Amino acid sequence: MTWSQIANQPWMLWRRQVAAILRLELKKSLFSKRAWWIYFLALGPVVITGLHSLFTNNFHHSLGEDNMIFAGIFQVYFLRLGIFFGCLGIFSNLYRAEVLERTLHYYFMSPVRREVLALSKYFAGLIAATVYLVGSVILSFLFISAHWGPVFSQYLLHGPGLHELTWYALTAALACVGYGAVFLLTGVIYRNPLIPAAVVMVWENINPFLPSLLKKVSIIFYLKSLCPTGEIPADGPLAVLATVTEPTPAWLAIPGLLVVSMLLLSYAANRARKLEVSYSE
Amino acid sequence: MSEPRIVFDNVSRFYGEVLGVNRVNLSIPPGITSLVGPNGSGKTTLMNLMAGLIHPSRGAVSVLGIPPSRPEELFRKMGYCTQFDAFPKGLTGYQFIYSFLLIQGLIPSEAAKLTDEALARVSMTEAAHRPVAAYSKGMRQRIKLAQAVAHRPTVLVLDEPLNGLDPMARAETIALFKQWGEEGRHVIVSSHILHEVDRISDQVILLSHGYVVAEGQIQGVRSEVKDQPMQILVRCDKPGLLASRLFEQDHVVEAKVSDDHRGLLVRTRDADNLYLLLNRIVLDNGLEVEAVAPADDDVNSVYQYLIGAEGGTT
Numbered sequence: 343m344t345w346s347q348i349a350n351q352p353w354m355l356w357r358r359q360v361a362a363i364l365r366l367e368l369k370k371s372l373f374s375k376r377a378w379w380i381y382f383l384a385l386g387p388v389v390i391t392g393l394h395s396l397f398t399n400n401f402h403h404s405l406g407e408d409n410m411i412f413a414g415i416f417q418v419y420f421l422r423l424g425i426f427f428g429c430l431g432i433f434s435n436l437y438r439a440e441v442l443e444r445t446l447h448y449y450f451m452s453p454v455r456r457e458v459l460a461l462s463k464y465f466a467g468l469i470a471a472t473v474y475l476v477g478s479v480i481l482s483f484l485f486i487s488a489h490w491g492p493v494f495s496q497y498l499l500h501g502p503g504l505h506e507l508t509w510y511a512l513t514a515a516l517a518c519v520g521y522g523a524v525f526l527l528t529g530v531i532y533r534n535p536l537i538p539a540a541v542v543m544v545w546e547n548i549n550p551f552l553p554s555l556l557k558k559v560s561i562i563f564y565l566k567s568l569c570p571t572g573e574i575p576a577d578g579p580l581a582v583l584a585t586v587t588e589p590t591p592a593w594l595a596i597p598g599l600l601v602v603s604m605l606l607l608s609y610a611a612n613r614a615r616k617l618e619v620s621y622s623e
Numbered sequence: 624m625s626e627p628r629i630v631f632d633n634v635s636r637f638y639g640e641v642l643g644v645n646r647v648n649l650s651i652p653p654g655i656t657s658l659v660g661p662n663g664s665g666k667t668t669l670m671n672l673m674a675g676l677i678h679p680s681r682g683a684v685s686v687l688g689i690p691p692s693r694p695e696e697l698f699r700k701m702g703y704c705t706q707f708d709a710f711p712k713g714l715t716g717y718q719f720i721y722s723f724l725l726i727q728g729l730i731p732s733e734a735a736k737l738t739d740e741a742l743a744r745v746s747m748t749e750a751a752h753r754p755v756a757a758y759s760k761g762m763r764q765r766i767k768l769a770q771a772v773a774h775r776p777t778v779l780v781l782d783e784p785l786n787g788l789d790p791m792a793r794a795e796t797i798a799l800f801k802q803w804g805e806e807g808r809h810v811i812v813s814s815h816i817l818h819e820v821d822r823i824s825d826q827v828i829l830l831s832h833g834y835v836v837a838e839g840q841i842q843g844v845r846s847e848v849k850d851q852p853m854q855i856l857v858r859c860d861k862p863g864l865l866a867s868r869l870f871e872q873d874h875v876v877e878a879k880v881s882d883d884h885r886g887l888l889v890r891t892r893d894a895d896n897l898y899l900l901l902n903r904i905v906l907d908n909g910l911e912v913e914a915v916a917p918a919d920d921d922v923n924s925v926y927q928y929l930i931g932a933e934g935g936t937t
Contacts, residue, residue: 355728362725366711444709448770450676451705452726453698615692619676621707 359454360462367466371432372473376439380431383424384478387415391485398489405497408487409506413571415486416510420479421565425517426543428475429467433525434535436463437617441533447619457611464526464607471518479514483507509570516568520561520599523606530613557588564599568592627687628652629673629778629809634682636668642833643668647682649828649838651811655804657820658813659926660830666813667706669830670780673811674703686778687809699727701778702771706786708763710755716766717742717751720773727774741773746795760787768796778809785814797823821922831930845920851928852876852890853920855897858913859905862887868904872896888918 371377391412440446449459483506487494497503528538546562557563567590590598629651636643644665658666671677672684675691684690689697710719720741724734742748745765750758755766764787772779781800785793800823804810814820820827827844829836837844845853859865865887866878874893881888891897894917905912919925 358728444707453695455695
């Protein structure tokens, strides 16, 4: 496609259509009974870190130890479980929930390019994932050290705290971008999201053992390099999860993850064009 | 320039090993076209193929020259009221129509205008701001119809649109279909209610087991059914005399005098010859004839002849 062809596309129409689809999709993505377990995944660490702050005295450990614990929670819980399964729930359901509720045909009977529909749904999912999962990361980071009071404020506002928080939030948001693209694609291709989710999970977890080229065809490869605390001290299987086998600078990791996500999204949009409405299970 | 048509070119659709429709060739002109056939005959499959909700296993479909694989163009011209009785959650009738008009890319003021117009057309203005989930089946049917026609499409595909409607709403809806047909739009309707199909259709497509059994104007379809003698009802003052004269002809297979002794139901293998003969008998015998009319060139009769009891949907 040439630049003049790109310029001649009906961008204004697509912008209005994306906005209209987002209006409908956000209601579903943000407030859905079906998504109770995603709220649980997001709220869990917030509640635990909150309780930690309420019932911990400052004599037995240091702020640095709290930071290291949060780094562990982020790498092991958020990246491997919370964001992974949260995105699975949000993005796989963008099409699947409509099939279960027998409402997908209303979108398919609208004069909207299926690619525009797929991207609009993706954006709605991304907003919901950011609100719940990135929000959970930010709140957990703040709560885990809140009991340090003025020391933590000093660390946050005048020390490296804000920089770390920004990178955690950015890494979590990029995780939503990457896993969102993966699970939008699996949601478009498969009716049952569990089998592809299991395959993706295995793939992401064997990443440290893959050849260098294959490592780059994953989301976790890029995310691990972006974590601000770097490697955390861990033993056994946790050590494998936390090890950064091939450190990649941020200027390469962020575009790399975005390129992988865009490729996945393009394929998902293409597959969406061939989708049929079939409600028989 | 030829009139725009909906064209099926040797279309087949299989669901795994199950046949949906097979080798369908159709060229549907504007006006009201009814799809008639028993459950599982392929009516909904044909409609879904037209709308691109499913894709043909073989062959090609085009609607006014647009392939259904381009929904962004097709649904500017087409509205489809499906059989699915489901709606996006949490919307009122008004929001349901308005939201999907916005998705078409309309500006809010235009979408609001068309929403009001569509609601008025199906007499749902008063209930517009109630949640769709609280609607009766008839109201849900009407709000679906309103959503399908809100953007003023030139092709309307309506799958069992009269289901759940009360007699008044049914009559109003049929009048609406007639109006759209007369305006030169394509109105494709599937219905089990054959006498209503008969009243509104410009042409019918009869389906059985995924095959098109017959298509065209119903009288034309009836005359093609050669193995079933035509039934003609003659209202006259001397039906007995007329019966005796007609029985002299080889092509007359049955003649039955009505209970009131003012009518004769004739079954013949050659209707054209019968009409000529009738003129002669009337003149020769001074019969007073009130009416002569075919008695079985309606959809119901043709359906029974071609599809028979297997349908069981009348």
